[in-house]
Amino acid sequence: MTPPTAQTQRPIEAVTGNQAVAYAMKQINPDVVAAYPITPQTDVVQNFAEYVADGVVKANFVTVESEHSAMSACIGSASSGARTMTATSSAGFALMWEMVYIAASMRAPIVMTTVNRALSGPINIHCDHSDTMGGRDAGWVQIYNEDAQEAYDATIMGFPIAEHPDVRLPLMNMYDGFIISGAIGPLQSLTDEEVQQFVGQAPGYPSLLDFDNHVTFGPFDGLHGWYFEHKVNQQRAMDNALAVIQDVYDRFAALSGRRYQHLMQYRMEDADIAIVVIGSAAGNARSVADKLRAEGVKAGVIKVRTFRPFPAAQYAKALAGVKAVGIMDRADSFGAAGGPLYMDVTSALYQQGVYTKAANFIYGLGGRDIFPHNIEEAFRVLQKAAEGGDLPKSRVYLNMKGA
Amino acid sequence: MATRLAPKELVTRGDRLSGGHRLCAGCGASIVVRNVLKGAKDHPLVVGCATGCLEVSTTIYPYTAWKDAYIHTAFENAAATISGAEAAFQSLKKQGKVSKDCKFVAFGGDGGTYDIGIQSLSGALERGHDFVYVCYDNGAYMNTGFQRSGATPLGAWTTTTPNGKVDLGKRQNRKNLTAICAAHNIPYVAQASVHNFRDLIAKAETAFETEGPAVLVVLSPCPRGWRSDPSQSVEMARQMVQSCYWPLYEIIDGRYVINYDPKAKKIPVLDWMKAQGRFGHLFKAGGEDILQRLQENVDREWQRLQALAQLGAVETPAGA
Numbered sequence: 208m209t210p211p212t213a214q215t216q217r218p219i220e221a222v223t224g225n226q227a228v229a230y231a232m233k234q235i236n237p238d239v240v241a242a243y244p245i246t247p248q249t250d251v252v253q254n255f256a257e258y259v260a261d262g263v264v265k266a267n268f269v270t271v272e273s274e275h276s277a278m279s280a281c282i283g284s285a286s287s288g289a290r291t292m293t294a295t296s297s298a299g300f301a302l303m304w305e306m307v308y309i310a311a312s313m314r315a316p317i318v319m320t321t322v323n324r325a326l327s328g329p330i331n332i333h334c335d336h337s338d339t340m341g342g343r344d345a346g347w348v349q350i351y352n353e354d355a356q357e358a359y360d361a362t363i364m365g366f367p368i369a370e371h372p373d374v375r376l377p378l379m380n381m382y383d384g385f386i387i388s389g390a391i392g393p394l395q396s397l398t399d400e401e402v403q404q405f406v407g408q409a410p411g412y413p414s415l416l417d418f419d420n421h422v423t424f425g426p427f428d429g430l431h432g433w434y435f436e437h438k439v440n441q442q443r444a445m446d447n448a449l450a451v452i453q454d455v456y457d458r459f460a461a462l463s464g465r466r467y468q469h470l471m472q473y474r475m476e477d478a479d480i481a482i483v484v485i486g487s488a489a490g491n492a493r494s495v496a497d498k499l500r501a502e503g504v505k506a507g508v509i510k511v512r513t514f515r516p517f518p519a520a521q522y523a524k525a526l527a528g529v530k531a532v533g534i535m536d537r538a539d540s541f542g543a544a545g546g547p548l549y550m551d552v553t554s555a556l557y558q559q560g561v562y563t564k565a566a567n568f569i570y571g572l573g574g575r576d577i578f579p580h581n582i583e584e585a586f587r588v589l590q591k592a593a594e595g596g597d598l599p600k601s602r603v604y605l606n607m608k609g610a
Numbered sequence: 611m612a613t614r615l616a617p618k619e620l621v622t623r624g625d626r627l628s629g630g631h632r633l634c635a636g637c638g639a640s641i642v643v644r645n646v647l648k649g650a651k652d653h654p655l656v657v658g659c660a661t662g663c664l665e666v667s668t669t670i671y672p673y674t675a676w677k678d679a680y681i682h683t684a685f686e687n688a689a690a691t692i693s694g695a696e697a698a699f700q701s702l703k704k705q706g707k708v709s710k711d712c713k714f715v716a717f718g719g720d721g722g723t724y725d726i727g728i729q730s731l732s733g734a735l736e737r738g739h740d741f742v743y744v745c746y747d748n749g750a751y752m753n754t755g756f757q758r759s760g761a762t763p764l765g766a767w768t769t770t771t772p773n774g775k776v777d778l779g780k781r782q783n784r785k786n787l788t789a790i791c792a793a794h795n796i797p798y799v800a801q802a803s804v805h806n807f808r809d810l811i812a813k814a815e816t817a818f819e820t821e822g823p824a825v826l827v828v829l830s831p832c833p834r835g836w837r838s839d840p841s842q843s844v845e846m847a848r849q850m851v852q853s854c855y856w857p858l859y860e861i862i863d864g865r866y867v868i869n870y871d872p873k874a875k876k877i878p879v880l881d882w883m884k885a886q887g888r889f890g891h892l893f894k895a896g897g898e899d900i901l902q903r904l905q906e907n908v909d910r911e912w913q914r915l916q917a918l919a920q921l922g923a924v925e926t927p928a929g930a
């Protein structure tokens with residue numbers, strides 16, 4: 208086992224998020240990749256196509272005619288016992304929607320990168336989380352990443368989680384479109400051998416290509432059969448996934464020195480106010496927390512990493528001593544009590560009997576910039592509440608024009 | 611060109627779809643499946659299926675009528691799903707992880723093929739996966755209760771082309787799926803019918819032996835949707851072929867081969883339409899024009915097909 212200090216000796220490369228993920232896919236060396244290009248995921252597919260053209264990967268690269276067919280082919284492939292990967296964004300994710308649910312119900316351990324981009328309409332190519340937030344109930348493990356390094360790491364951790372016999376669920380990695388997918392950042396990669404050793408061999412499960420043991424995949428369960436129980440099993444797999452994911456995070460830390468938790472806490476030990484945030488905005492949130500700390504304000508940040516399964520008890524524990532929490536959503540859930548992350552975090556608090564004051568900040572829709580002063584504005588709202596004031600009950604929009 | 615197989619040999623090939631499935635009496639779909647699978651000889655098979663009558667009737671959990679590996683995922687994507695399985699097989703075979711060779715086949719009705727599934731089928735054909743796609747064509751969305759499809763003939767009653775005060779059944783002509791598939795420049799496309807087992811099995815055999823994509827479009831009666839006598843399904847199919855409404859032919863590397871020419875025995879479409887309640891309204895006052903157009907369409911298409919067969923190679927060669 209490589210010692211945890213090894214990361215300091217590894218060279219740092221400058222790559223885009225998409226290059227990092229395509230490189231991770233090359234190192235994993237899956238059996239099949241079926242994908243359709245879409246901005247801002249495109250270079251993942253293009254870079255992987257170059258690996259295929261150069262013969263440095265073994266994957267059968269299926270250049271499908273749509274994302275619906277991409278996910279359909281992935282299910283056919285994964286059901287044949289092949290390690291199967293794909294990547295998409297936004298409208299592409301929306302087009303494969305039907306199959307995203309079916310992949311999970313068929314327990315196909317597919318690993319998919321979804322580069323976050325706003326859903327149409329109006330059509331917009333920039334980042335927000337409306338695409339994958341809409342897929343949060345689909346039955347996939349969902350892991351949000353802050354930067355290229357995290358996206359690379361999560362890709363490599365994908366199969367050990369998805370294929371684990373206690374889980375057997377598809378897994379989705381997300382990172383912010385353009386901000387991470389297209390911008391250059393630092394990457395410390397593992398060697399091919401390290402990746403191969405970490406990913407290991409896929410455990411055996413029923414396969415279409417096991418001709419001594421014919422299996423019927425995807426039968427009709429609409430005549431008062433076992434549909435309900437199948438759905439319960441999916442939730443049980445999600446329950447199991449929480450421990451399996453942390454175990455894989457820990458194994459990965461032993462290899463790379465990079466330690467991950469379901470939620471990444473920053474200066475939360477004695478925090479009075481806290482921001483919960485997903486993805487690339489977490490860096491700004493931490494720097495604002497530092498600024499406030501210098502002023503004597505006890506500010507902290509929780510970065511969401513594992514989003515499905517949602518580690519509800521861990522959120523309640525982390526926020527139990529906090530006087531006011533601001534939950535930042537880069538997507539809305541129209542007509543609901545708040546954005547999707549807000550609803551999950553507040554439900555988690557209520558479920559665990561923690562009644563921390565909570566506000567919902569909506570930001571960054573369609574790639575709208577989120578500046579440090581916008582996050583500071585959110586912290587100031589929380590600061591007033593921590594001093595005894597009330598929090599706004601409805602959504603607070605950050606950096607909205609005309610506001 | 612499909613060879614004529616000896617009946618003695620055919621009966622020795624076992625059924626790969628077991629009885630006890632819940633398809634209706636007189637349904638063509640199970641006849642299509644049983645005969646097509648005989649064409650796979652002893653090869654291991656992976657079967658894909660689109661959502662539809664065949665799927666819901668043969669895999670009622672926890673039962674299955676399929677003796678081979680089988681996968682259904684959704685309605686519009688049987689071709690994409692089987693293409694993923696085939697891609698997995700090619701990858702694993704290259705790596706030496708699977709030892710046996712196998713064949714891939716996907717079944718879909720005309721809904722899952724002509725309409726909602728045509729994009730997925732077109733993509734899989736163009737990519738050149740080594741698989742057989744079989745459309746059992748009963749001319750409407752029968753599974754959801756007889757709604758029109760791109761395969762529904764002109765003038766036919768369906769629940770979405772009802773006979774009203776203004777409309778007399780479907781206003782439009784049907785698509786030519788066989789021609790659409792042939793336009794993909796794939797090595798093998800054939801039309802077959804449930805009434806001619808030997809022809810169907812021989813074509814299936816050719817399709818399975820073809821390297822690359824092959825398509826079979828098979829006429830498959832539906833007594834419920836056609837409003838016809840279940841005991842007459844096979845006889846109706848025979849007449850439909852004899853009228854040249856449903857010619858039996860193959861397109862082998864772009865070359866058209868007609869497998870059955872009734873010549874002087876060609877019958878008018880009226881002969882079989884009367885036995886199908888879905889056309890009943892056309893035999894009342896006002897239906898004459900549609901009946902005439904239907905016959906004209908059949909005659910024109912038959913002439914066109916004969917001309918294509920005479921030309922030999924008419925399509926652009928595959929790969930051009």
